[in-house]
Amino acid sequence: MMPATSLTLAPTGVGRLHCHHFDAGSCHSCALIETPYRQQVSDKESWCREILAEAAPQLWLPSFVDGMAEFRNRAKLAVGGSAGQVTLGILDQEFHGVDLRDCGIQSEAIRAVTPIIADFLDATGLEPYDVSARRGELKFVHVTAAPSGDLMIRFVVRTQHGLDVLRSHRTALFDAVPTATVVSVNRLPEHKAVLEGSEEEMLRGESLRMNLDRVDLHLRPQSFFQTNTDVAIGLYNQVAAWVDSVAADNLWDLYCGVGGFALYCADSSRHVTGVEVSEQAIESAKISAGELGIDARFLVGDATEFAEEHLGGRAGDPAGLERPDCVIVNPPRRGIGARLSTALEDSDFEHIVYSSCNPVSLAKDLARMPSYTVEQARIFDMFPHTKHLEVAVLLRRRQ
Ligand SMILES: C[S@@+](CC[C@H](N)C(=O)[O-])C[C@H]1O[C@@H](n2cnc3c(N)ncnc32)[C@H](O)[C@@H]1O
Known part of the structure; x- marks a missing residue:
């Protein structure tokens, strides 16, 4: 198989990534x-600055x-192909599998394990799910790689039969991929585009x-x-530096997920x-x-309801949630809303840090x-070669 990508990156970052799947x-x-990658970044900068023009940031950091x-x-x-000859990648417009096991944007650990997973699935004899006929078992494989090289591998199948077969073959996978510290099977019986x-x-x-x-996070299958x-490490460190710079004693991290921002910002x-x-x-x-x-306290709840309920904070409130002097928000694409x-x-919160993957909803919220x-x-x-980006802003209440 041809290598998917060849990298022509000069030290200045003027190069571009070549991909034979894209070319074909x-x-x-x-x-x-x-x-060229540098051009992608400068185009995103122009677009994002335009969207946030009304908010008029005083300083844009590099x-x-x-x-x-x-x-x-x-x-x-997505699993395609046929039993014993699966493809792992995407499905084309006719729902035929396109094998992307050599995709150049995936981490090295994912590229290395994908062919092993394909061999494992071939050995199970399970049929890939046929979208047109609504038949077959194997729908997707989700792989997540930690910096250590450890992996979480999740199989998405249609029925209990698929789950049973994968369970009965699991030792072969554990032997072939000792770094797979988390392995699970998810059932998706419905014919749905999820x-x-x-x-x-x-x-x-x-x-x-x-x-x-600086921090170990723990990811479960659906987190x-x-x-x-x-880039996430860069983002967490930037936000922690902002929180330090405003000397926040009491911090809320709304939409905290597995706690990245809160844990980077916590100190004694x-x-x-x-x-x-x-x-x-x-x-x-x-x-x-x-x-x-x-x-650090971590609470299950809706961010808006939590903020409304504890707005203003009060000493001795039942949950002990003193008024924050800084609030971090990192909502899904829809933003934090009205x-x-x-x-x-x-x-009367002094500072807000808002990290957004959607400048359009960020501009509306601001x-x-x-x-x-x-x-x-x-x-x-965060998302090279696409129009998507993450943007974080530090807000201060006007005097
Ligand atoms: C963009 S992620 C950010 C996660 C985290 N800050 C991080 O860096 O990994 C958005 C998170 O908001 C959570 N979420 C979605 N709706 C929410 C809501 N109404 N209230 C609180 N959390 C919500 C999601 O489960 C998800 O973990």
Whole structure:
């Protein structure tokens, strides 16, 4: 098989990533791949600054850019082909499998394990799910790689039969991939355009230890984690530096997921509270906090309801959630919305850090908080070769 990608990157970052799947027209996921990488970043900067023009950030820090190859820590591979000859990658318009096991944006550990997973699935004899005929078993394989090289491998199948067969063959996978510390099977019986169902059976382990530079996070099968580990580390460190610079003693991390921001910001003199809807993510955050021995509370709940309920804070309130002097928000693409932005606008919180993967919803939310000025902004190129980006801003309440 031809190598998928060849890297022509000069030290200045003017190069571009070449991909034979893109050139052949068989995969268009990296829509901007033909644009030199430095140009991609400068185009995103222009677009993002335009969208946030009304918010008028006082200072744009240099964009945080890492590699343009092997940056993804998670692959969501559709299973195609036939029993004994599966493909792992995407499905084309006729729902035929396109094998992307050599995809150049996936981390080295994912590229190395994908052919082994394909061999394992071939040996089970299970049929890939046929979307047109609505028959067959194997739908997707999700692989997540930790910096240590440890892996979480999740199979998404249609029926209990698929689950039983994978369970009965599991030792072969454990032997072939000793770094797979978490293995599970997810059942998605419905014919739906989604990547996983709600039922998950663990075959090995419980959570993948994501050993970042200063903090170990714990990812369970359905937990969110930023897809680009090195850029996520840059983002967490930037936000921690902002929180230190405003000397926040009491911090809220809303939409905290498995706790990345809260755990990077926690220190012996700072009280940190994380809020998140996913119970599993909160369990993981608590494990990390325990390992670090830090003073952090993680609560399951809706971010908006939590903020409204504790707005203004009060000494001695039942949950002991003193008024924060800084609030971090990192919502899904839809943003924090009218209710939470209004609650923050009506609060007397001194600082807000807003990290967003959607500048359009960020701009709308900022327009609802005119009492805050955007002191600093920084783009994090979390998703090279696509138009997507992460942007974080530090807000200060106007005097
Ligand atoms: C962009 S992720 C951020 C996660 C985390 N800050 C991180 O860096 O990994 C958004 C998170 O918000 C959570 N979420 C979605 N809706 C929510 C809500 N209404 N209240 C609280 N958390 C919510 C999701 O489960 C997800 O973990």
